[in-house]
Amino acid sequence: MHPRHWGPRVEAWLEVERDQLFLWTPVMLGVGVAAWFVLLSPVEWLAFLGLCAGVALVAAVAASGTRLRRALLWSAALAALGCGLSWGRAERVAAPVIARPTIAQLSGRVERIDLLPARGTMRLTLSGLGAGLPDHVRVSVPLDPAPPAVHEGDAVSLRARLVAPQEPAVPGGYDFARISWFQGLGGVGKALGPITVTPAPRGGPSLRERLSAHIRAQIDGSAGGIASAFASGDRGGIAQSDEEAMRDSGLTHLLSVSGLHISAVVGAAFFLTLRLLALWPRLALRLPLVAIAAGAGAAAGIGYTLLTGAEVPTIRSCVAAVLVCVGIVLGRDAFTLRLVAAGALAVLLAWPESLVGPSFQLSFAAIATIVALHEIPAVKARFAKRDEAWWGKVAREIGALLLTGLAVEITLAPIALFHFHKQGLFGALANIVAIPLTTFVTMPLEALALLFDTVGLGTPFWWATGKSLDLLLWIARSVAAWPGARAALADMPLGAFALIIGGGIWLILWKTRARLFGLFPLAAGVLIAAAAPPPDLIVTGDGKHLAVRQTDGSYAILRDRAGDYVRQVLAERGGTLAELSDLDGSDGASCSADLCRATLSSGGRSWRVMATRTPYLVDRPLFEGECAAADIVVSDRRLPYWCRPRWLKADAVLLAKTGGLAIALSDQSVATVRTPGDAHPWVRAAEANFNSGGANRRGGPARGRGRRDTAAPRNAHSPDRGEHSRPLPHGNI
CATH class of the missing domain: 1.10.287 (Helix Hairpins)
Structure with a gap:
């Protein structure tokens, strides 16, 4: 087709799709937000803004009156707005970040309490700590032997060890530094010893705290934690194993107060208000009961959102629910993609950083898929209500749930694999039972239990609620234990x-x-x-932990004493569901107390890897020979200049610049946590932390120095420190 014919055809197509054009408003705003996070420096951000301005200018001077012109103009403007919003918000929330690990006496006010009884701890977010400390820090306080009687608004004094929020340990990992930056957290740590509490005037536990404590007192264990999550958004009482089972079975969305819970609350308030008001004929004849019930539903949704902590998924669902109520009042079809687009637009304008988080992506992808699926004429006709036998209605509802669940699972799979490197495969089947159970049994029973508790008669309802939650947990554990219930992916570019x-x-x-x-x-x-090839080697940012891929696809770890968190991070990045084995004794590897050597075959050749596993010194002749024979050397220390592997020396000096590494030997690619030239503020804060000495490691370089050594440092593998060295014969390595 000749290019001159493209314009009329595109214009005709856009005319047919004119009702869909508004849906692209949050998409183009999101393109600008994503551009700011993906691009690295102010120069690149300004170049993107200039590109948007150029596109808008071309569209502005083009032939007027065409939808293509207006679409390009608005798209460029929205993309520029998204980039500017992200940049502006990152600068607006900027707060001091602790420069180096330190032990300090903290005296401040409690802003937020996150109680985690399943983990034996509580997290206190503190503010007003005074000069020399960040504006906001989060401190973990153990609940054993007895939890401190502290509430939001109280003044506390405690001694704690604080560190800066950590960047991902490995490429593609959880970026706590970025999330903390937008939350205003300048440090995290753990309390050392008891805390002193000064109650606030007119203080005491908040409604959310009292509600969570009351529910957990009625129902024990993870079932009580889930009941508390439904009512107040507090998930701290759920055991980690049960959270993993919920995630692996595709039911973890039930634990986050979002669309399902808001819909149940708004729907219940709407139904009860309408039914109660209809009992008075005079009111029914004179007042717009539907509009009043919609207002009551919207008010209930807003109140429930505030009660549960007003997290972004809850706010998104609340905005959507309020728009549904407005649509009911106006007599419009409320369940449309326009509603979803309006909700996404509201969230992005207020919190543009939420776009890059899994919560925003999963929630909006799910609701958009559900709405779009049921707007397809064939689907709408197939599952429309009709006069038929009861068993036909039940079969139709089950079919609709199964189709919807399958569509949502397919949509969410790439998002889950990108962020978490694994995804449950049987969520559609589990949700057929779990969603009706939660919506029509558990939540109504819990609401009745809370209502009847006001007159002391809630015990039977709590018993029934607990049994329904036990059933939910049984479903989650059973589905998670099915063969092939989970899929894993090492890396999604x-x-x-x-x-x-x-x-x-x-x-x-x-x-x-x-x-x-x-x-x-x-x-x-x-x-x-x-x-995308899975990594053959995964190195954490501190250089202490190394995972080596085995021939069967599993991974072996350098230090067998590594904790559960480190093992989980390395397994997720490797895309494996198997437990990490010990490198010592694995195929192609041999280890001594201080060093490990492994041989891998990839890309048509053999690779020799050598890693240090203790802080002790090794004689120079031995260590220099091992370095020369190795293709890759990994160490948590700063290695001397004479350690020269054939390809890569991943010691403290290199890792300080790159962060954690994921190395694929088949194509000799190296993924890093840090990218040279990255000027995002949380990255700058992490680099300043290292340069100030906050990340200086044992045997590492002096503060801020990154130059190549010309002589062996005093604490390196030097022969003049033989009295502290542990020489190793080659046969033991």
């Missing part, structure tokens, strides 16, 4: 993820056959993700 998300959005938002063009980027993203 950012480009592949962007292609999948872009293709999925294109498929969902358009109505005509042009939507099928979204299949091409989606398929390309899937193929790229599937072809």
Whole structure:
């Protein structure tokens, strides 16, 4: 087709799709937000803004009156707005970050309490700590032997060890530093010893605290923790093993107060208000009962959102629920993609950083998929209500739930694999029982129990609530234990993820056959993700932990005493569901007390890896020979200049610049936590922390120095320190 014919055809297509154009408003705003997070420096951010300005200028001077012109103009403006919003918010929330690990006496006021009885601890967010300390810190306080009687607003004094919020330990890991930056947290730590509490005037436990404590007193264990999560958003009482079972079975969305819970509360308030007011004929004849009931539902949703802590998923669901109530009042169809787009737009304008988090992506992807699926004419006709036998209605409802659950699972799988490196596969089946159980049994029973507790008659309802939650946990544990219940992926490149998300959005938002063009980027993203090689070596940012891929796809770890958290991080990054074994004794590896040597085959050749595993010194002749024979050397120390492996020396000096590493030997690619030139404020804070000495390691370089050594440092593997060395014969390595 000649290019001059493209314009009229595109214009005709946009005219047909004119009702869908508004749906792209949050998408283009999100493109700008994502650009700020992906691009590295102010120069690149300004270049992006300049590109948007150029596109807008071209569109502005183009032929007027066309939808394509207006679409380009608005898209460029929204993308620029998204980038500017992200940049501005990152600077607006900027707060001091602790420079180095320190032990300090803290005296401040409690802003937030997160009680985690299943982990034996509580987290206190403190403010007003005085000069020399961050504005806000979060301190973990053990609950054993007795929890301190502290409430929000109280003044506390305690001694704690504080560190800066940590960047990901390995590439693709959880970026606590970024999240803490937008939360205003300048340090995290653990209390050392008892705390002194000065109650606030007119203080005491908040409604949320009292509600959580009351529910956990009625129902023990994880069931009580889930009941508390439904009512107040407090998930601290759920055992970690049960949380993992909920996640692996595809039911973890039930633990986060979001669309399901808000819908139940708003729907219950709407129904009860309408039924109660209808009992008075005079009111029913004179007042708009539907509008009043919608207002009551909206008020209930807002109150429930505030009660549960007003997290972003809850706010998103509340905005959507309020818009549904407004649509009911106006007599409009409320359950549309326009509603979803309006909710996404509201959240992005207020919290643009939420776009890059899994919560925003999972929640909006799920609701958009559900709405788009049931807007398809064939699906709408197949599952529309009709006069039929009761068993036909039940079968139709089960079919609708199964189809919806399957569609949502397919949509959420790439998001879960990108962020968490694993995903449950049987969530659609589990949700067929779990969602009705939660919506129509557990939550109504819990509401009745709380209501009847006001007159001391809630015990039977609490018993029934506990039994329903035991059933929910049994479903989660059973499904999670099925063979093949989980899928794992070592790495999904950012480009592949962007292609999948872009293709999925294109498929969902358009109505005509042009939507099928979204299949091409989606398929390309899937193929790229599937072809990405798993890492052969994973090194944590401190250099202490190394995972080596075995021939069966599992991983062996350098230090067998590594904790559960480190093992989980390394296993997730490796895309394996198997337990990490000990490198000592694994195939192709041999270890002594101080060093480990492993031989791997990849890319048509053998690779020799050597790693230190203790802080003790080794004689120079032995260590220099091992370095020369190795392709890769890994150490948590600063190695001397004469340690020269054939390819890569991942010691404290290099890791200080790169952070953790994921190395694929087949194509000799190295993924890093840090990227040179990254000027995002939380990255700058982490680098300043290291340069100030906050991340200085044993045997590491002096403060701020990154130059190459010209002589062996005093604490290196030097022969003149033989009285402290532990020489190793080659046969023992």
